[in-house]
Amino acid sequence: MQRWRRQLPNGTCKLLRLALTGALALSTLAGVASCGSDAPTTELLRDDLSVTTYSSRIEGGLSERITFDIPYGVESFLIEVRGDKGLYYLTELIAPNGRDVIEGAKYTTRGAREVPGLVDWLYPNSPDLFAEEGQYTLTVRGINAFTGNNLSEDIKVLIYTPEEKPADTCGIRIDFLVDDAALGAETFAAAVERIYEKVDLNFRQIGIKVENYQTYRVNMQSSDINLGDGSAVSIVDDVLDKTLPIGAARDNAVHVMLVRRIGGSDNPTFDPAGYSMGLPGPYAPDRDTSAVMVSTELYSDGSGSLDADGLASSLTHEIGHFLGLYHTSERNGSDHDPISDTPECESEFTCTDEFRRNIMTSSFWLQGGPPSFRNRFTEAQGKVMRGHPLCKPMSVNVVAPPIEECTLECTAPNTCAVINARMSCELACDPGATAPCETGECLSDDLGTYVCTPT
Numbered sequence: 085m086q087r088w089r090r091q092l093p094n095g096t097c098k099l100l101r102l103a104l105t106g107a108l109a110l111s112t113l114a115g116v117a118s119c120g121s122d123a124p125t126t127e128l129l130r131d132d133l134s135v136t137t138y139s140s141r142i143e144g145g146l147s148e149r150i151t152f153d154i155p156y157g158v159e160s161f162l163i164e165v166r167g168d169k170g171l172y173y174l175t176e177l178i179a180p181n182g183r184d185v186i187e188g189a190k191y192t193t194r195g196a197r198e199v200p201g202l203v204d205w206l207y208p209n210s211p212d213l214f215a216e217e218g219q220y221t222l223t224v225r226g227i228n229a230f231t232g233n234n235l236s237e238d239i240k241v242l243i244y245t246p247e248e249k250p251a252d253t254c255g256i257r258i259d260f261l262v263d264d265a266a267l268g269a270e271t272f273a274a275a276v277e278r279i280y281e282k283v284d285l286n287f288r289q290i291g292i293k294v295e296n297y298q299t300y301r302v303n304m305q306s307s308d309i310n311l312g313d314g315s316a317v318s319i320v321d322d323v324l325d326k327t328l329p330i331g332a333a334r335d336n337a338v339h340v341m342l343v344r345r346i347g348g349s350d351n352p353t354f355d356p357a358g359y360s361m362g363l364p365g366p367y368a369p370d371r372d373t374s375a376v377m378v379s380t381e382l383y384s385d386g387s388g389s390l391d392a393d394g395l396a397s398s399l400t401h402e403i404g405h406f407l408g409l410y411h412t413s414e415r416n417g418s419d420h421d422p423i424s425d426t427p428e429c430e431s432e433f434t435c436t437d438e439f440r441r442n443i444m445t446s447s448f449w450l451q452g453g454p455p456s457f458r459n460r461f462t463e464a465q466g467k468v469m470r471g472h473p474l475c476k477p478m479s480v481n482v483v484a485p486p487i488e489e490c491t492l493e494c495t496a497p498n499t500c501a502v503i504n505a506r507m508s509c510e511l512a513c514d515p516g517a518t519a520p521c522e523t524g525e526c527l528s529d530d531l532g533t534y535v536c537t538p539t
């Protein structure tokens with residue numbers, strides 16, 4: 085048993101990971117008086133995923149230094165801090181190479197959307213960082229969410245370690261929880277089907293598929309969700325309380341609440357199309373942040389028809405946040421995501437189409453253009469999201485993103501056409517002419533160009 089004891093620097097609490105019997109763990113930790121902690125416990129959640137829970141304490145606003153090991157074959161991990169009333173910030177994360185990745189803002193954790201007593205951080209969330217094997221040390225700062233004072237409370241730190249995905253592809257499951265006021269009872273099933281198809285296509289570009297989805301109608305009591313006053317958290321809590329026990333909300337799934345409207349009680353002009361309760365969201369299905377919301381009102385034309393493509397774009401964006409992605413560029417034009425292959429924009433007059441097409445571009449930058457304009461992820465964005473433990477390893481047929489511009493050089497009377505996402509040179513035609521085509525029919529291609537198409 086002695087071998088578990090270590091001489092550690094002041095303030096460091098070595099927490100043991102894995103494979104300790106209860107008796108061994110207790111007697112061992114009894115010898116490490118400064119820790120005041122229970123032995124860590126490890127639970128296997130899926131064949132490829134386990135979670136280890138460490139007990140620690142924040143005293144006067146700062147936690148002990150918490151040490152954990154990342155085994156070989158893991159390329160990302162999710163850190164979750166749970167407590168009572170704290171808002172938590174990661175002040176130090178020392179990688180096995182001895183470097184603090186928080187320093188120099190290499191690892192970004194801003195805006196993780198803490199609710200009192202809970203936060204999640206996904207590591208890494210940039211292609212420039214790598215979850216190397218070995219020992220990490222983290223320190224958490226905590227302030228009281230209600231008073232703003234330095235916090236003293238017991239916390240649990242959970243480290244979720246998904247194994248490296250062999251084929252670098254994985255799938256998520258979606259549970260649609262549809263408020264009665266959000267979509268009509270007759271039309272919601274068809275609408276959700278179209279939303280799912282589009283979201284699945286968006287994700288397939290970067291090797292993620294929607295493995296399956298299910299739909300459940302639920303009366304949320306409040307058709308309009310207010311952000312900023314804490315009511316969103318209690319509604320999520322209430323909806324999950326109702327839906328988890330009956331399987332309408334599942335483990336290993338992203339819970340999507342379709343609501344009529346999302347607004348900010350303290351800011352009437354804040355009327356977002358969607359909102360992710362976490363950035364990233366948790367793995368566990370029963371947390372107050374285990375949901376994303378999308379408003380249907382912004383996608384309805386009043387006559388009951390829904391812009392499913394627009395809604396799917398917003399939903400893909402919110403799931404992107406949930407799986408760990410930041411906006412390409414924030415509204416201030418100076419905060420950008422930590423990903424090098426995403427386009428950025430600093431002022432609205434200089435934004436490129438490539439920027440506005442990225443799914444993680446804030447709708448703020450779309451200047452009133454259709455949200456469905458956003459339909460691209462970059463390869464590195466895919467890599468970050470595939471590292472979230474909710475993405476379960478499975479093979480995926482990658483689907484290329486839609487073609488927006490026909491770039492083949494064609495000689496008149498032929499013109500470049502996109503048919504079924506393929507570019508080719510086809511005979512141009514005028515649909516208003518009496519006999520526009522000698523053979524075939526004069527039809528619009530994917531981009532609205534009329535060409536003679538074999539029938």
Ligand SMILES: [Zn+2]
Pocket residue numbers: 401405411446
């Ligand atoms: Zn966003």
